[in-house]
Structure formats: C-alpha cells, structure tokens
Amino acid sequence: MAGPGLSPNGLNAAVDLPITGGEQYTTLEQFRPYLAKRAYGIVQPDVGWCGITEAMRIAEAAHRYGIDLCPHSWHNGLMAMANGHLVAALHHPRVLELCMIQGPLQWGMLSGQPVIENGWLLFPDSPGLGVDLAENVEEKFPYIEGHYAVQVER
Secondary structure, three states: OOOOOOOOOOHHHHOOOOOEEOOOOOOHHHHHHHHHOOOOOEEOOOHHHHOHHHHHHHHHHHHHOOOEEOOOOOOOHHHHHHHHHHHHOOOOOOOOOOOOOOOHHHHOOEOOOOEEEOOEEEOOOOOOOOOOEOOOHHHHOOOOOOOOOOOOOO
16 A cells, blocks of 8 residues: 555654544554554544454554554444443553534433543443443334435534
C-alpha cells in the first residue's frame, strides 16, 4: 500500500495533533502498513466491525509501534460496552469515543443504562460485558434493510 499519509515523514509526523483513523478496517493485516509507517498517531478499530479478539491484536501491534488506540465506538450501547472493555484492557488506555446522537439504540436496547460519572463509563460488576439486552429487544428494534448511517444536518 502506498499513498498520502503513509510516509514516515508524512502528515502524522508533521503536525502536533495525532492523526487518527482506521475505523473502516477489520483486520490487523489492514492496519499493518499504517502502523509500520506510523501514519496514525491513534488507531481506531471498532469491536462492532472486527471483534474483540482482532481489536486486541491490533492494539498489541499498535503498542509495539508506540501508537495509541481509541476505539471507534459508533453503533449502540452494547457495542459501547464491548469497546469500553477493550479500552480497559489496553496498556495505555485513552478514551472511549461515544456517538451521542444514536437515539434510542444508544442505551434503549439494554435493560438499563450504564453509569457515566464525570465522563467515565463505570462497568457493572456482572458477567460478560456487564449488561443485558432489554426485554423484547427484537420487537423494539426490528431489522431494517439498508445502510445504518443517518445523515445529520447541522
């Protein structure tokens, strides 16, 4: 892979603000060229796309290159909890990115909303991801064919 931003002397090296990206990638192999060239200051895999195990592989590789990880958590409350567990397992945890415009899918699909206190997501002392799906979640949020993204006008 070659292209803009992949040079070790590219954009990430030229600015004081870390360049983030990679949320569209689902495997470590897709991240490797960017890690090797240090094209990103922060990589952003998404557990909802790549899974927890692959996200941990990406995190370990990024750590070896001295690159931080902040998951791209942009889907719903269940995926926010999964991405939050990923952050908690990192060598140098940063933050958990949360989409604040998800509407009812953000927390409505869960039996209760996790506690967010002073900007920190607190994990329940429960097995698994620490949350349960809401009753009748399939009826509340039926599958709808098409793209999940919604255009937001500002």
